Amino acid sequence: MLTSAAIAACQHPANSPKSVSETSPADDCQTIVHVAGEAEICEQPQSVVALGPYVLEPLIALGVQPTGFADHMAFGQGVYSNPSEQIPYIGERITSQLVNVGVAYSPSIEAIAKAQPDLIIGTEFNMQQYETLSQIAPTLLIEYDSTEENLRTIAKAVNRPDAAEQLIAETDQKIVAAQETFADFASDNPKALLLFSNPPNLSLSKGNQELCHTLVEDLGFQLVSLSGSENIDAEETALPISSEQLPSLNDADFIIVLGSNFEKRESTRSYENDQLAGPRQAWRENAIAQSLDASKADQVYFIPAYLCLGLPGPIGAELYIEELKQQLLTEPS
Numbered sequence: 001m002l003t004s005a006a007i008a009a010c011q012h013p014a015n016s017p018k019s020v021s022e023t024s025p026a027d028d029c030q031t032i033v034h035v036a037g038e039a040e041i042c043e044q045p046q047s048v049v050a051l052g053p054y055v056l057e058p059l060i061a062l063g064v065q066p067t068g069f070a071d072h073m074a075f076g077q078g079v080y081s082n083p084s085e086q087i088p089y090i091g092e093r094i095t096s097q098l099v100n101v102g103v104a105y106s107p108s109i110e111a112i113a114k115a116q117p118d119l120i121i122g123t124e125f126n127m128q129q130y131e132t133l134s135q136i137a138p139t140l141l142i143e144y145d146s147t148e149e150n151l152r153t154i155a156k157a158v159n160r161p162d163a164a165e166q167l168i169a170e171t172d173q174k175i176v177a178a179q180e181t182f183a184d185f186a187s188d189n190p191k192a193l194l195l196f197s198n199p200p201n202l203s204l205s206k207g208n209q210e211l212c213h214t215l216v217e218d219l220g221f222q223l224v225s226l227s228g229s230e231n232i233d234a235e236e237t238a239l240p241i242s243s244e245q246l247p248s249l250n251d252a253d254f255i256i257v258l259g260s261n262f263e264k265r266e267s268t269r270s271y272e273n274d275q276l277a278g279p280r281q282a283w284r285e286n287a288i289a290q291s292l293d294a295s296k297a298d299q300v301y302f303i304p305a306y307l308c309l310g311l312p313g314p315i316g317a318e319l320y321i322e323e324l325k326q327q328l329l330t331e332p333s
Helices: 053-061 109-115 124-136 147-157 161-181 183-188 211-218 243-249 271-284 314-328
Strands: 020-023 029-034 037-042 048-051 068-071 099-103 119-123 139-142 191-198 201-205 238-240 254-259 300-304
Touching: 029 139, 029 147, 037 124, 048 053, 048 099, 053 119, 053 147, 053 314, 068 109, 099 109, 109 124, 119 124, 119 147, 124 139, 139 147, 147 161, 161 183, 161 211, 161 314, 191 211, 191 271, 211 314, 254 271, 271 300, 300 314
Parallel strands: 048 068, 048 119, 068 099, 119 139, 191 254, 254 300
Antiparallel strands: 020 029, 029 037, 191 201, 201 238
């Protein structure tokens, strides 16, 4: 049986598919319209549960330490006794006593209730749990791929709207600076192929708004795609492909392989190797992949997909830029 926290919000269905904020007439209260309805949030939230790294990241960037977290993958389902080794990339930024509330898409309702949050933030993937979550605390569900809008919405909910605008401006400045850094490389290697690899599956990035795709384009590169792929499954970010289709993408000057491994991990100490060992081996053993010009030129780069899929906001953008710099602009030893 659920332990209900005091509900400081009234939630109603909303027709708007986007997240926007409106000021409520009540003192110290605001109504936030999100993908599943409306939430009225009063006063400053003191205990926030983040369902997914794409929620945790903007909270940390805004200077808010959550009390509960559900990761994208089940790396470890125990207590977050050492977040720096249990949460990829941003665990070292966690200073609060963080409660593990399961996996982002199917969190533990019991663990969330026990954390006694006064705000729960999830994504559109939590639609099935929305009504139950709303009985515990005011709940916001954001669209996964609306990064700047989500940052503004979350910042509004935690009363830090100015911080969101500053983060957006700073990220834009970092991208502009990175464009100059990559200018020479982009001039010599203008075409990039972006692939997702979770062996034996291979897929081609189709873009939409996810950071993996858009940041590479923002840095001045043209992404190679299959003829007609832009008209297939338009809402999907990736298109499954076979090894036999790789030669039709051979005009790429370099290839970025975004690797993933969904097996449970108790520690992120060897996280990058865990995520990339399989994709590297699969690519190395694939005769067709090895026949591509980029492979022959030793211009195939492997990056964990979690870096840009799990962290699509300001922290992820900075980390992704640095990873691309390290790999694309560093001479092999």
